[in-house]
Amino acid sequence: MTKHSAQRQLKVGVGVLVWGMLGAAIACGQTNSEIFAHFTFNFNNPGARATALGGAFISLADDATAAEANPAGLTALVRPEFSFECKALRFTRTVDNFSHTGTPAQYSLVGKDFTSHVISPSFASVVVPVGKLTFSAFRHELVNFESKFYTRGSYVPPLTDGSTFYPVSASLEMSVVNYGIAAAMKVSRQVSVGVSAGLSQMNASSLLTRYGVEVFDPSTVLSDDAIDDAAFDFMINAGVLWRPTQRLSIGATFKRRPSFSLEQRFRFISSWRDSVMNRKVNFHVPSSAGVGISYRATDELTFAVDAQRVFYSSLTREFVTTYSLENTAPGDYVVDDGMEFHAGAEYLFFVSSVGVALRGGAYVEPDSRIRFDGVVRDSNDPDRIFARQLAAALYKKGEATVHAAFGIGLVLSQRLQVDFAGTIAKGVDEAVGSFVVRF
Amino acid sequence: MHSRMALPGLVVFLLAVPAAGVCADEWYESYEKGRVALSQNQFAEAAQYLTDAIEQKPESKANARTYGMVFIDYFPYLYRGIARARLGQAGLAKQDFETEDRAGEVYEAERDTRAGPLLRQQLEGLKSVAANKEESQPVSSPPESASDDASLVVKAPDTRIAAPTVEDTLFAQAVEDLRRGQMLRAKRAFANLQRRRRTFPGFNTHLQTIQAQEREIRRGIKAYLSGQYQKAVDVLTPVAARAVDVPDVHAFLGSSYAALYFLSGEDATFLRDRAREAFGRARSADTAFRLDSSLVSPRIREVYESVPQP
Numbered sequence: 001m002t003k004h005s006a007q008r009q010l011k012v013g014v015g016v017l018v019w020g021m022l023g024a025a026i027a028c029g030q031t032n033s034e035i036f037a038h039f040t041f042n043f044n045n046p047g048a049r050a051t052a053l054g055g056a057f058i059s060l061a062d063d064a065t066a067a068e069a070n071p072a073g074l075t076a077l078v079r080p081e082f083s084f085e086c087k088a089l090r091f092t093r094t095v096d097n098f099s100h101t102g103t104p105a106q107y108s109l110v111g112k113d114f115t116s117h118v119i120s121p122s123f124a125s126v127v128v129p130v131g132k133l134t135f136s137a138f139r140h141e142l143v144n145f146e147s148k149f150y151t152r153g154s155y156v157p158p159l160t161d162g163s164t165f166y167p168v169s170a171s172l173e174m175s176v177v178n179y180g181i182a183a184a185m186k187v188s189r190q191v192s193v194g195v196s197a198g199l200s201q202m203n204a205s206s207l208l209t210r211y212g213v214e215v216f217d218p219s220t221v222l223s224d225d226a227i228d229d230a231a232f233d234f235m236i237n238a239g240v241l242w243r244p245t246q247r248l249s250i251g252a253t254f255k256r257r258p259s260f261s262l263e264q265r266f267r268f269i270s271s272w273r274d275s276v277m278n279r280k281v282n283f284h285v286p287s288s289a290g291v292g293i294s295y296r297a298t299d300e301l302t303f304a305v306d307a308q309r310v311f312y313s314s315l316t317r318e319f320v321t322t323y324s325l326e327n328t329a330p331g332d333y334v335v336d337d338g339m340e341f342h343a344g345a346e347y348l349f350f351v352s353s354v355g356v357a358l359r360g361g362a363y364v365e366p367d368s369r370i371r372f373d374g375v376v377r378d379s380n381d382p383d384r385i386f387a388r389q390l391a392a393a394l395y396k397k398g399e400a401t402v403h404a405a406f407g408i409g410l411v412l413s414q415r416l417q418v419d420f421a422g423t424i425a426k427g428v429d430e431a432v433g434s435f436v437v438r439f
Numbered sequence: 440m441h442s443r444m445a446l447p448g449l450v451v452f453l454l455a456v457p458a459a460g461v462c463a464d465e466w467y468e469s470y471e472k473g474r475v476a477l478s479q480n481q482f483a484e485a486a487q488y489l490t491d492a493i494e495q496k497p498e499s500k501a502n503a504r505t506y507g508m509v510f511i512d513y514f515p516y517l518y519r520g521i522a523r524a525r526l527g528q529a530g531l532a533k534q535d536f537e538t539e540d541r542a543g544e545v546y547e548a549e550r551d552t553r554a555g556p557l558l559r560q561q562l563e564g565l566k567s568v569a570a571n572k573e574e575s576q577p578v579s580s581p582p583e584s585a586s587d588d589a590s591l592v593v594k595a596p597d598t599r600i601a602a603p604t605v606e607d608t609l610f611a612q613a614v615e616d617l618r619r620g621q622m623l624r625a626k627r628a629f630a631n632l633q634r635r636r637r638t639f640p641g642f643n644t645h646l647q648t649i650q651a652q653e654r655e656i657r658r659g660i661k662a663y664l665s666g667q668y669q670k671a672v673d674v675l676t677p678v679a680a681r682a683v684d685v686p687d688v689h690a691f692l693g694s695s696y697a698a699l700y701f702l703s704g705e706d707a708t709f710l711r712d713r714a715r716e717a718f719g720r721a722r723s724a725d726t727a728f729r730l731d732s733s734l735v736s737p738r739i740r741e742v743y744e745s746v747p748q749p
Contacts, residue, residue, distance in 0.1 A: 049507075078465075438509070
């Protein structure tokens with residue numbers, strides 16, 4: 001390690017210390033801690049049927065999952081119905097700055113993929129039509145994300161002066177679960193409206209530990225920041241469904257998603273004294289608005305498409321810098337609102353009395369990663385350039401993700417239906433199983 | 440904060456939407472309700488629901504898709520035909536059975552497996568009735584409302600859809616009588632059904648209709664007795680068409696016209712003609728009917744007596 005790079009590393013440490021000292025006085029928001037740099041949402045509609053249709057379900061919404069997909073669709077149900085979904089997710093996180101090869105003058109970064117798995121009951125609902133109204137109570141896992149990774153320390157690209165990131169180990173478990181009720185009614189034979197509302201609970205547990213050297217031992221810890229907290233807020237979905245003909249359906253939804261305030265603990269360890277600072281971090285789960293159209297060409301063949309605007313920019317609302325705070329500003333971190341596009345088709349046939357549905361679809365998820373959008377060299381101050389270079393390296397623009405979806409459904413009887421679905425995409429794969437019981 | 444304000448707003452919106460009177464049933468809801476009504480012997484209601492289903496989805500279909508992944512066997516013509524037959528509308532029932540038969544879907548049923556045999560029975564019943572008629576008289580088009588042709592309906596093996604009972608026939612006949620203006624006859628039939636403690640869809644509505652007409656009759660007579668002859672004409676004229684078999688209506692209507700005729704100085708002969716027409720209807724309704732001499736003047740009774748017996 002050169003003297004210069006040692007100084008750089010020291011500066012990173014000093015920056016962290018400054019954060020720790022000023023933290024109590026700073027308005028808090030989602031942070032630029034790298035644990036959240038690759039955080040991804042998955043707002044696909046619940047239910048294996050919807051999943052297999054590429055999530056295009058706003059205009060269909062004709063089963064118990066409608067409470068989340070489009071509450072207005074609940075009016076289609078004429079009998080009580082119970083729905084349950086279990087989901088397995090595999091997240092693959094590529095850490096670009098895992099390590100490096102070469103010399104400070106000429107090097108290559110080494111990336112590494114880290115995978116995490118989550119299996120959980122992700123949706124359950126019961127629907128009861130009562131007169132002209134249809135009611136539903138549901139539990140929906142809006143977010144369930146896990147990430148674990150570590151780095152061995154790497155050069156900060158494209159600096160060639162030997163400056164390195166400290167090695168880190170990190171883990172994040174985050175979930176947002178909605179508990180709600182929904183009500184829907186027909187305004188006319190063709191038009192239905194519905195609303196669902198309830199309480200959202202966020203549970204977050206994260207720990208990012210920064211080490212002085214690549215020895216993951218308590219004695220080498222420089223700092224860590226942790227969140228182990230739960231928070232609550234209200235959510236609300238509203239939807240409308242218009243069926244101008246028996247075969248054509250058009251739907252629209254608005255989903256106001258919750259915001260949470262969690263307590264983050266930052267600890268900086270030094271030889272002369274440790275400092276611990278607690279602060280509130282706000283998470284604004286992006287709201288969305290969408291429209292969908294479905295066309296039932298025959299009783300056996302259905303097509304559906306959705307377009308959904310996701311207001312990802314809320315992620316940087318009340319955003320604060322927790323690192324390099326004197327050299328980067330909240331405004332340097334941005335994420336754009338994005339359009340999701342979903343499309344799917346379902347073909348149904350009967351084998352004896354068992355209905356078999358084959359489904360396929362795809363959806364495009366826009367880049368939802370927070371990126372550093374500031375000018376790296378906005379001054380001649382080498383420390384500032386270094387800090388901004390650091391931020392640009394960690395918070396890079398992502399890419400839109402295409403998810404391929406497929407699935408099968410079996411209508412075993414008038415009362416029981418089971419569905420299975422899978423999606424494959426860069427960064428996240430999912431397998432979904434669900435069943436519906438009708439009474 | 441927005442959600443906290445939006446939630447009550449949306450709830451208020453939902454509650455404010457005028458749901459009353461909205462006929463919003465999907466075709467499968469109407470079909471289901473029609474089947475239920477049929478199983479409860481509510482034939483008029485069943486026919487109405489099934490007609491509503493047919494208007495939305497006219498094609499019969501085995502494994503018809505309703506919502507989500509829910510499928511039903513949808514044979515609305517078969518069940519409407521049964522309902523219509525129970526209502527005495529044999530001609531319409533026959534058309535429905537034949538429509539269902541032509542569609543052929545009923546014979547592909549996976550769930551409603553008794554529908555096919557049931558339709559065959561109905562059709563065979565039609566053939567046997569037609570054959571019997573051929574033996575006795577030339578075949579003619581079946582009447583659309585022939586209560587005496589209810590024999591066209593073959594007794595179904597399913598106990599849920601039983602053959603029409605005496606009460607069913609009585610009720611159907613009473614409804615038809617009321618529709619044709621045979622108010623007294625209908626009233627007697629409804630009273631008879633009430634004594635048998637039988638209720639039917641729309642029963643109370645029919646009773647209320649009769650009661651409303653009786654109120655109008657009393658109002659018209661009261662107008663006549665108080666010397667308001669034109670008002671009596673205005674009140675009794677519409678009710679006379681709905682109470683053809685009530686002689687008092689026509690008698691007081693005729694008396695009112697006659698009174699107006701005499702008050703006109705016997706110039707307005709059309710009033711006398713209308714009086715005679717009304718008196719003629721009164722005599723037709725009850726050949727033994729006589730005007731009450733304590734209520735009607737001798738001159739008017741003379742006009743009445745001048746009308747020949749039917």
